[in-house]
Amino acid sequence: MKYVDEFRDPEKAQTLVEKIRALVDQIDACKSRPLYIMEVCGGHTHAIFRYGIESMLPEEIELVHGPGCPVCVLPMGRVDDCVAIAETPKVIFTTFGDAMRVPGSSKSLLEAKAGGADVRMVYSPLDSLSLARDNPDKEVVFFGLGFETTMPSTALTVLQAEAEGIENFSLFCNHITIIPAIKAILDAPGVQIDGFLGPGHVSMVIGNAPYDFVADQYDRPLVVTGFEPLDILHGIWMVLEQLASGEARIENQYSRVVPDEGNGPALEAIAKVFELREFFEWRGLGSIDHSGVKMREAYAKYDAERKFSVPDLVIADPKACQCGEVLKGVIKPYDCKLFGNDCTPETPMGALMVSSEGACAAYSRYGRVEKLVPLLGRGAGTGTGKAPQAEVEAP
Numbered sequence: 160m161k162y163v164d165e166f167r168d169p170e171k172a173q174t175l176v177e178k179i180r181a182l183v184d185q186i187d188a189c190k191s192r193p194l195y196i197m198e199v200c201g202g203h204t205h206a207i208f209r210y211g212i213e214s215m216l217p218e219e220i221e222l223v224h225g226p227g228c229p230v231c232v233l234p235m236g237r238v239d240d241c242v243a244i245a246e247t248p249k250v251i252f253t254t255f256g257d258a259m260r261v262p263g264s265s266k267s268l269l270e271a272k273a274g275g276a277d278v279r280m281v282y283s284p285l286d287s288l289s290l291a292r293d294n295p296d297k298e299v300v301f302f303g304l305g306f307e308t309t310m311p312s313t314a315l316t317v318l319q320a321e322a323e324g325i326e327n328f329s330l331f332c333n334h335i336t337i338i339p340a341i342k343a344i345l346d347a348p349g350v351q352i353d354g355f356l357g358p359g360h361v362s363m364v365i366g367n368a369p370y371d372f373v374a375d376q377y378d379r380p381l382v383v384t385g386f387e388p389l390d391i392l393h394g395i396w397m398v399l400e401q402l403a404s405g406e407a408r409i410e411n412q413y414s415r416v417v418p419d420e421g422n423g424p425a426l427e428a429i430a431k432v433f434e435l436r437e438f439f440e441w442r443g444l445g446s447i448d449h450s451g452v453k454m455r456e457a458y459a460k461y462d463a464e465r466k467f468s469v470p471d472l473v474i475a476d477p478k479a480c481q482c483g484e485v486l487k488g489v490i491k492p493y494d495c496k497l498f499g500n501d502c503t504p505e506t507p508m509g510a511l512m513v514s515s516e517g518a519c520a521a522y523s524r525y526g527r528v529e530k531l532v533p534l535l536g537r538g539a540g541t542g543t544g545k546a547p548q549a550e551v552e553a554p
């Protein structure tokens with residue numbers, strides 16, 4: 160397929176791996192410890208495992224899976240709020256599919272649906288608006304979730320609802336912003352990150368300038384990177400080039416998609432409908448200042464948080480759940496005692512096991528067998544005592 164196959168060429172991948180090896184030999188830091196490179200985006204995590212990229216890299220490079228999967232960082236209390244709205248009479252609650260299975264403190268949206276709530280999966284917020292148009296006697300709520308990537312389509316849907324005078328549509332806004340999360344990770348005690356692969360999709364909207372602080376204040380390189388195997392290897396090579404030369408700057412590997420200045424009309428729509436919240440609770444990372452958005456007063460009538468009564472509680476994750484440590488890169492998914500036993504893609508305990516972009520789901524589906532086999536003594540991997548199968552799809 161044009162513009163895809165070129166980025167999956169095995170020979171070019173091998174050339175890049177050799178160049179990466181050569182650079183590793185030039186970096187002093189990795190003579191005494193691994194080099195930690197965080198891929199911020201869940202889309203990167205999925206691609207890294209799908210294409211077996213981690214196993215192609217020298218042992219000196221440790222990939223750390225960041226917080227860029229919006230389903231994974233959704234706290235339990237917000238899932239409870241969704242369930243409360245969905246169980247309100249005459250409500251049609253609409254959501255993207257992967258959010259339906261995220262566990263709340265008592266049930267997921269899927270379980271609420273099984274119990275009789277009218278929860279429907281949609282592919283776009285515009286599908287929700289159509290439902291509102293077609294069901295004037297119902298209140299249709301869209302579960303707005305995601306980073307700056309999905310914010311513009313939600314904002315434009317609210318503007319469309321206003322333009323058409325549709326009043327039985329509202330948004331339960333859980334949109335979050337990536338920059339404060341990166342800063343929180345850099346500030347977290349005990350977290351060592353040498354460089355970042357920046358999120359390609361988010362950057363398509365916000366551009367590259369918002370990352371300047373990573374280089375200016377924390378002296379770390381960040382390379383905005385695409386999602387094909389060659390993109391990821393190229394992004395890692397660009398990070399290493401900076402580390403080898405003792406530099407730290409923001410670079411754009413994904414320039415075929417990401418304009419340096421971002422997407423003006425998308426940013427305008429976001430600014431028109433949303434404003435920053437004082438703080439927002441992230442699963443595993445806690446409350447982070449100015450890391451989420453809410454609807455502006457001018458759009459209050461489309462705000463589900465004002466229209467419906469929600470519990471709005473902070474609910475702690477189950478004690479044994481270590482999603483937070485995985486999100487900060489302090490441990491690997493297979494270090495969590497629940498991995499493969501109580502927590503599997505079929506029966507997720509933590510949100511990282513739900514979305515295909517979650518690190519635990521990726522390890523479970525595509526994980527490196529040699530790392531998982533030693534855990535068989537405690538039954539990890541499949542929960543059946545059998546070795547987990549590394550399911551690597553051909554590039």
Ligand code: SF4
Binds near residue numbers: 480481502509510511
């Ligand atoms: S195995 Fe489950 S509970 Fe443990 S970190 Fe992963 S998602 Fe969270």
